Amino acid sequence: MPRRSYDQYCAIARALDAVGDRWTLLIARELLAGPRRYTDLHTDLPGVSTDMLATRLKDMERDGVLARRKLPPPASVSVYELTDHGRALLPVLTALAAWGAPALAERQPTDAIRAHWFALPLLHRLGHLAAGHEGVVDVVLEEGGFHLVFGAAEPSYGDGPAERADARLVVDADTCVALTQGTLTVADGIAAGAVELTGAGPLAEALRGAGS
Structure with a gap:
């Protein structure tokens, strides 16, 4: 699918081009704790379909927000982890958590x-x-x-x-x-x-x- 964009020369718009889609920031939230397998992510993101999760992971990998790597034997499974660019979302998610806390x-x-x-x-x-x-x-x-x-x-x-x-x-x-x-x-x-x-x-x- 072609990448969707707000087509605005604005830092906020550019950021939302990369992480503004549904589920993307919640995937980042899950990965802030460290590398996770696809099955782990699916378990801890109740409501997301397998197709949607796979699409978002590909989008985030394309945009340099996360990377996928294979663990060495005996694990031999693939995990997803945030890049330095992705980990820079920590203060963004912290601010969102503070802003959304009253809604709890x-x-x-x-x-x-x-x-x-x-x-x-x-x-x-x-x-x-x-x-x-x-x-x-x-x-x-x-x-x-x-x-x-x-x-x-x-x-x-x-x-x-x-x-x-x-x-x-x-x-x-x-x-x-x-x-x-x-x-x-x-x-x-x-x-x-x-x-x-x-x-x-x-x-x-x-x-x-x-x-x-």
Whole structure:
């Protein structure tokens, strides 16, 4: 198919030419945690058809947003991963998450949920609290878990527990939404019994003692 374009000499229009199609930014969201197989992407993008996913992946590869590579034996499977150009979408997606957070006030019965969908907004919120501290925080929800990495040049996150974590945060989905919206602090959540935070060291203490 020919590439569609807004045909506008505008940076926003050019960006949307590359990532403005339905599903593209959500694919980027999935890949920010690291390389994923096609089947993994399809599982964590409920509602996308196989044809649409394949088309978007080809488009994103063409535009230099992602790359496909084959893992060495014994895996011998292909994975998709963001290029440096694609990873530069992190602040864009972080801003979108912050802008869209108020819309999470009410969960619809048809809404799918994955634990790692909270990673970006929580990374943004806890990043303010953890400023100046280095370390890794495991986050555990009933729906699954992920880990947040602070102190690097660019904060990041990954699927599942980290090999070594400096703190462990256990919350439910509603509490996680409140934390990301800023209507609940970690300290108040701990006091109310809605947040369980374990770990020692400067990062854990910064999260425990943060009031905003």
